[in-house]
Amino acid sequence: MAKLVIRNGRVIDPASGLDAVSDVAIDGGVIAAVENNIDATGAEEYDASGLVVAPGFIDMHVHLREPGFEHAETIETGARAAAAGGFTSICCMPNTQPVNDNATVTRFIVETAWRMAKVNVYPIGAITTGSEGEELAAIGSMKQAGIVAISDDGRPVMNSRVMRRAMETAAAMHLPVIDHCEDLHLSSGGDMHEGVESVRRGLRGIPAVSEEVMVARDILLAELTGARYHVAHISTRHAIEMVAFARSRGLPVTCEATPHHLALADEDMPPYDSNYKMKPPLRGHEHVNAVIQGIASGAVDAIATDHAPHAGSEKMQEFERCPFGIIGLETALGLALDRLVHPGHITLARMVALFTTGPARILNLDRGTLRPGATADLTIFDPNRQWTWDVNRSHSKSRNSPFHGRTFRGGPVATIVDGAVIWSVD
Amino acid sequence: MPGLLGIEQLERSEIQAILDRTRHFQPIQNQSFRRLDVLRGRSVVNLFFEASTRTRTSFEIAAKRLGADTVSISASASSVSKGESLVDTLNTLAAMRPDAIVMRHAASGAPHFLARHLPTPIINAGDGTHEHPTQALLDARTILDRRGTLENLHVAIIGDIAHSRVARSNIYLLSRYGAQTVLCGPPALLPRELAKIAPGVRLTHDMRDAIKNADVIMMLRVQLERMHEPAIPASEYFRFYGLRPEHVELAHRDVIVMHPGPINRGREISSEVADSQKSVILNQVENGVAVRMAVLERILAPAAENN
Numbered sequence: 030m031a032k033l034v035i036r037n038g039r040v041i042d043p044a045s046g047l048d049a050v051s052d053v054a055i056d057g058g059v060i061a062a063v064e065n066n067i068d069a070t071g072a073e074e075y076d077a078s079g080l081v082v083a084p085g086f087i088d089m090h091v092h093l094r095e096p097g098f099e100h101a102e103t104i105e106t107g108a109r110a111a112a113a114g115g116f117t118s119i120c121c122m123p124n125t126q127p128v129n130d131n132a133t134v135t136r137f138i139v140e141t142a143w144r145m146a147k148v149n150v151y152p153i154g155a156i157t158t159g160s161e162g163e164e165l166a167a168i169g170s171m172k173q174a175g176i177v178a179i180s181d182d183g184r185p186v187m188n189s190r191v192m193r194r195a196m197e198t199a200a201a202m203h204l205p206v207i208d209h210c211e212d213l214h215l216s217s218g219g220d221m222h223e224g225v226e227s228v229r230r231g232l233r234g235i236p237a238v239s240e241e242v243m244v245a246r247d248i249l250l251a252e253l254t255g256a257r258y259h260v261a262h263i264s265t266r267h268a269i270e271m272v273a274f275a276r277s278r279g280l281p282v283t284c285e286a287t288p289h290h291l292a293l294a295d296e297d298m299p300p301y302d303s304n305y306k307m308k309p310p311l312r313g314h315e316h317v318n319a320v321i322q323g324i325a326s327g328a329v330d331a332i333a334t335d336h337a338p339h340a341g342s343e344k345m346q347e348f349e350r351c352p353f354g355i356i357g358l359e360t361a362l363g364l365a366l367d368r369l370v371h372p373g374h375i376t377l378a379r380m381v382a383l384f385t386t387g388p389a390r391i392l393n394l395d396r397g398t399l400r401p402g403a404t405a406d407l408t409i410f411d412p413n414r415q416w417t418w419d420v421n422r423s424h425s426k427s428r429n430s431p432f433h434g435r436t437f438r439g440g441p442v443a444t445i446v447d448g449a450v451i452w453s454v455d
Numbered sequence: 456m457p458g459l460l461g462i463e464q465l466e467r468s469e470i471q472a473i474l475d476r477t478r479h480f481q482p483i484q485n486q487s488f489r490r491l492d493v494l495r496g497r498s499v500v501n502l503f504f505e506a507s508t509r510t511r512t513s514f515e516i517a518a519k520r521l522g523a524d525t526v527s528i529s530a531s532a533s534s535v536s537k538g539e540s541l542v543d544t545l546n547t548l549a550a551m552r553p554d555a556i557v558m559r560h561a562a563s564g565a566p567h568f569l570a571r572h573l574p575t576p577i578i579n580a581g582d583g584t585h586e587h588p589t590q591a592l593l594d595a596r597t598i599l600d601r602r603g604t605l606e607n608l609h610v611a612i613i614g615d616i617a618h619s620r621v622a623r624s625n626i627y628l629l630s631r632y633g634a635q636t637v638l639c640g641p642p643a644l645l646p647r648e649l650a651k652i653a654p655g656v657r658l659t660h661d662m663r664d665a666i667k668n669a670d671v672i673m674m675l676r677v678q679l680e681r682m683h684e685p686a687i688p689a690s691e692y693f694r695f696y697g698l699r700p701e702h703v704e705l706a707h708r709d710v711i712v713m714h715p716g717p718i719n720r721g722r723e724i725s726s727e728v729a730d731s732q733k734s735v736i737l738n739q740v741e742n743g744v745a746v747r748m749a750v751l752e753r754i755l756a757p758a759a760e761n762n
Contacts, residue, residue: 228648229463231563231585231620301564345542345572347562349583 032056033448034069038077038409042084043382044398053082055405058448063399075450077409080442081377084397085117085406086384088358090182090207090261090285090333093119093150096137097126102338102426104138107358108146109424110336112452114358115441117406118149118396119336120388122182123160130155130166135174147451148444149406151177151392153207156195160184163191168198177392180207182261183308183353187213189246196256205257205283205391208247210268211308215239220349222310226295232348235310237265244268248275248282259391260284262335264309266319273328283391285333286320288357288364293317293431303344303351304431307337324383325374331387332380334361338427356425360418362410363437370412371438377412384408405448412439456754458555458576460567461586462627470592470628473749476760477596480520480745493752493759494523500553502544503580504530504560509716509740510580510589514557517747523554523755541565542572549573554755558582563620576754584618590715591624593746597739598671601711605632609707611665612636613696614675614723615644615686621715622675626653639665640675640696643686662696669706674698674714674724698724703733711735 035053040063042048047063054061054072088111094102104121111119121138123129129138135152142150154176155166160183168179179199185208186192192208199206216239221227223234244260248271251258260272263284275282289307294314298305305311323329337354344351365383369375375383389397396406420433443453456469499518503511511527518525528548539547541560548556555576558566563583570577581587595605602608610629616622616638629636630653637657638649650658659665666672677692687695703710712724712733720726728734752759 223646223648225648225651228617228646229623229652231583231623234646301567342540345540347541347560347568348564349562 032072033075034067034072035075035077035082035407035409038080038082040082040399041378041381042399043378043386044084045400047399048378053399053407055448058405060399060401060403060405062401075443079411081410081412083381083408083410084385084399085444085446086115086362086408087118087388087394087397088116088334088336088361089120089331089388089392091119091121091336091358092124092338092354093121094338095125095141096134100426101340101343103145104141104150105145106424106426107336107338108142108148108150110356110358111148112444113424113441114360115362115408115410115444116148116358117408117444117446118151118394120151120153120177120392122153122180123155124183128155128160129153129171130158130160132167132170132174135171135176139175148446149396151175151394153178153180155179156181156186156206157191162186162188165191165195165198168204169202172202172204176204177394178205178207178259180209180261182207182209185209185211185213185243189250192247193250193254196250196254196258200254200256203393205259207259207261208243209261209308210240210243210247212239212242215242219310220306221298222295222312224295224313226298230300235308237267237312237316240265240309241267241271244271248280251275251282252278252280257281262287262290262309262333263323263329264290264312264320265316269319269323269328273323273326276328283330284328285331286324286329287333287335288361288368289355289431290320291317291368292364301348302431303346303348304355304429306348306351306353307335307355308353321368321374324369329383330391332361332365332383333388334358338425339429341428344429354429356423356427356430358425359423360430360432363416363418363440364432366412366439367437405445407445408441409443409445410439410441414438414440414442416440456757458570458754459578459588459750460570461579462588462591462624463586467631470595470631473592473746473753474596474599476749476753477592477742477745480748481742491520492522493756494518494521497554497755498524498526499555499557499751500548501525501527501557502548503528504558505581507559507581509743510559513740513743514580514747517744518751520744521748521751523751541569545569545573549575555751578750578754581620583620585620586624587620588624589743589747589750590621591628592750593739593742594625594673594713595628596742596746597713597735598711600738600742601735602670602709605629605634607633607635608670609668610634610636610671610673611639611669612673612675613639613662613665613698615678616640616649616675617644617646618678619675623652625673626656630654630656637665637669641687662702663705666702666705669710672698672703672706672710672712674712676715676717677719677723693722696723697721698728700725700727700731703728703731713739716740
């Protein structure tokens with residue numbers, strides 16, 4: 030593989046504590062050196078002056094819709110959107126058709142990704158067969174086939190006994206359990222966050238407590254079983270507090286936050302616009318602030334997009350009939366800079382950690398660092414470049430984004446996987 | 456006015472203009488069968504995705520009295536039951552170029568969704584559990600007729616507030632006039648957040664507390680079709696939230712009792728009250744036509760208002 034030297038970037042590698050202007054040399058698909066004035070004889074050079082050079086971003090929560098819903102997204106198109114968002118690795122949730130609850134489906138995803146995807150794709154297996162919440166899925170053979178975690182994302186395991194067994198199994202197999210925390214009885218029929226706005230609009234509410242009771246249950250079960258437990262798309266104040274509490278007790282409990290839960294509150298929703306409909310729903314301002322504070326205080330370990338493509342026709346319906354979810358890969362970095370770094374809540378290095386070492390540690394991935402010898406996955410971004418998001422130019426097959434037309438300060442410039450530039454900005 | 460989706464977005468001046476204009480149409484109702492021709496050659500489509508007799512008929516009569524051509528379509532008889540999406544149904548209708556679409560739908564926000572995608576003015580005839588603007592306007596007209604003013608009234612709204620589009624529209628309208636509105640119902644049908652949707656709103660679970668000194672009592676229908684769980688045992692509803700003569704005595708002596716209909720005698724209101732002198736339930740129905748005439752005229756022939 031050709032040698033590549035990235036010149037004069039601000040190299041931020043949280044894993045090694047590095048944040049300095051430096052060169053990065055890549056050789057044979059791995060990081061060869063991170064130092065000043067690297068001799069580039071015979072190498073291609075990339076001028077990264079004024080840019081940040083970071084380990085490749087990892088999005089631990091996406092929906093690629095393949096197999097089964099290829100009209101909304103495929104592994105190929107989802108991976109392209111990921112690359113355009115600065116992500117070099119993505120982890121796909123199992124709610125496909127068929128559900129990724131056995132090694133055959135896992136292998137299909139791994140092999141399709143190998144052929145079609147420009148970024149690394151790590152499947153997440155289902156907790157229960159068909160994500161129906163009753164019988165445990167073939168977790169062991171899925172692990173052998175390549176899953177990095179288990180989750181019944183979108184269809185949370187309501188039966189606590191089943192969840193207990195799942196956690197025991199996952200602990201024995203060294204897999205984290207990721208839960209979409211939602212008590213389906215409390216949230217039943219809900220379309221948006223329960224609060225003044227839902228009452229005003231005559232829409233049924235999804236109360237914050239529907240998330241919080243499940244976080245509480247899961248933390249207790251994690252303590253009982255010794256499982257590594259991760260809260261997906263955390264969105265409420267008490268959920269953040271409980272994760273922090275669990276950590277203070279030394280439990281291996283982690284959580285992720287989505288960019289949209291940092292950027293929007295329920296009040297920001299235009300009337301009945303389904304591009305603002307997702308789960309968890311956009312919460313009230315006090316929750317948005319709590320999640321941001323949770324990131325600032327270190328209670329939140331990762332930023333994950335919950336990229337959830339839906340075809341236009343699915344979102345062109347009565348609000349209550351529209352499916353939940355928005356696409357998010359291409360706006361994640363812009364939103365994180367906007368909501369976290371520019372206002373001064375966290376440093377640039379900490380933001381990079383949320384996109385790299387955070388998810389890598391949770392999922393035990395051998396990625397997310399620029400140490401010599403590491404796989405050469407890199408994200409190069411400009412923390413200040415002004416750009417405007419045009420959803421019609423998205424690499425995703427779907428267009429369901431509430432951020433269309435939004436102007437960002439800062440965004441990805443180039444994405445490098447295994448030492449090769451797989452995407453760069455126009 | 457580009458259409459009428461709800462009261463929440465309306466200025467008080469707009470509301471007042473409609474209420475004033477409604478007066479102009481009230482006498483005509485008493486001279487039966489007299490038609491006007493301000494909307495001659497205009498077509499109004501009544502599209503009802505949810506069963507309704509009185510509202511649909513009321514809109515139909517209002518449009519006809521103004522000289523418009525009307526077509527009424529109910530969902531069960533249309534292609535909706537054949538699986539056509541809402542957008543396609545409305546696109547089809549819009550292609551026939553009606554001048555306005557009057558729409559009722561079981562989903563909150565359905566008319567707002569369509570208004571974003573269609574150029575035709577849309578009049579909301581009730582959307583899910585959100586708003587029913589013409590009902591609030593006709594209620595306001597009825598209060599004005601009997602009490603002479605909308606200013607600073609004590610209004611008690613009693614029943615299933617959570618699922619009531621009538622309640623929401625009335626709360627928004629009355630708050631524009633400085634009303635003190637007390638909402639009353641069983642806890643599961645009275646979300647706490649209601650107190651914050653408009654100024655001057657207070658909640659109580661005690662009917663006597665709600666009615667004390669009230670100028671207006673608005674009863675709501677118990678909406679079994681919108682209840683997803685038992686909020687209160689049916690056997691207890693009338694006992695705690697049914698309006699009976701002894702309640703009315705607690706109110707202001709000129710109190711009026713309203714109900715958007717259809718009434719369930721013995722469930723939310725006793726026959727004695729429904730048929731009493733205090734009851735203005737039939738006046739509401741009568742004003743329904745006049746208010747809808749004013750709304751249709753304002754949307755389709757605003758210049759005619761000066762005549």
